């Protein structure tokens with residue numbers, strides 16, 4: 450299976466993708482997680498991406514397409530993949546199509562996490578993450594077993610630098626202007642499935658399982 454998860458900041462992509470990954474043993478690529486790791490490690494890529502990320506703007510197409518192109522060469526990504534947060538512009542979508550066409554494959558399903566903007570601020574400002582794994586928690590909706598600690602490793606949880614109301618506004622603007630057209634692009638190919646992302650995490654998971662089965 451070759452699946453794309455698309456939706457605004459806080460819609461639940463990062464919460465749902467590990468479940469899908471475990472169910473189907475797919476390679477899971479989240480450009481946001483990969484970029485944050487590069488920023489933390491101060492690699493040349495991270496240094497180039499940091500400013501846009503801190504402002505809630507998109508990183509250049511060339512940088513992210515480069516990351517995905519490299520990551521997709523892994524043997525584990527040949528059988529199938531879940532892309533979380535990519536493609537986010539029509540140019541990225543076209544580049545991905547071209548990349549897959551060379552391998553004689555294509556995207557099977559695009560899961561569109563539909564949700565009202567008004568719900569997202571509470572989700573974003575209450576989120577805590579385990580940076581090493583990308584696991585997310587929420588003070589109200591998904592609290593960790595021990596406050597402030599990752600359930601699996603016991604390591605401390607942190608808040609993302611861009612998870613505040615101010616930067617969220619730019620992230621939402623980028624979503625509406627640059628990423629909505631990506632959804633239209635895939636809808637015109639007939640492979641988009643719309644999800645009710647405002648429902649509980651469990652309900653969203655069952656909608657996803659139905660959509661990809």
Ligand code: AP5
Nearest residue numbers: 458459460461462463464480481508534576586587590650
């Ligand atoms: P990225 O990391 O992709 O951030 P995002 O798209 O803004 O999405 P989030 O990670 O904020 O939300 P999510 O949908 O994963 O939500 P989650 O499941 O954690 O990108 C960050 C930045 O990197 C971008 O701004 C850009 O600069 C750059 N970038 C990345 N990819 C790029 C690309 N392709 N091109 C250019 N630039 C790129 O859930 C949120 C919270 O809600 C959690 O606390 C969770 O516990 C809770 N929650 C989840 N589901 C539910 C539910 N159903 N009910 C209640 N609470 C829930």
Ligand code: ZN
Nearest residue numbers: 462463481534
């Ligand atoms: Zn995410």
